[in-house]
Amino acid sequence: MNLTVEQMFQEIGQAALSLAEGLAGKLLVYAEVEDGVISADVFYVNQVGVVRFRFSPKPMQELIYSFWEQWKEQPGNREWRAMSYVIDGGKFSIDLTYPDQINPDADTSERRPLIVKKHFGDMRVDYSKPR
Secondary structure, three states: OOOOHHHHHHHHHHHHHHHOOOEEEEEEEEEEEEOOEEEEEEEEEEOOOOEEEEEOOHHHHHHHHHHHHHHHHOOOOOOOOEEEEEEEOOEEEEEEEOHHHOOOOOOHHHHHHHHHHHHHOOOOEEOOOOO
16 A cells, blocks of 8 residues: 555545444544554444444554554654544544653553543443444
8 A cells, every 4th residue: 555644644534434324423533553553443423422433444454554654754753653533524633642642551441531532521432333
């Protein structure tokens, strides 16, 4: 895969939107990446007003990993460890977290709920049927 970073932004958004059945609000892709390892999940508000959880399928994980690799190769870019990709009201934003900004004593299962709360507040998250 040899897409530019900008193309990858679009591809990640399209892949996330294809998972968001009944999307009716904000969508979040949260990913953590290291050499050879990726964790990526999608959260979005559905028509019932509940935040739905979806595992990212392998092609989307590979795309995010490729984005991570491409990002590092660009002059002036630092290697990031976590990404919050948000689509809200037809606009997207990406927030990158760098290794020195991550608590080394915490793991993804501790960090992810904090990011979800940051974006969705106290909305209930439906973790059933994540595929």
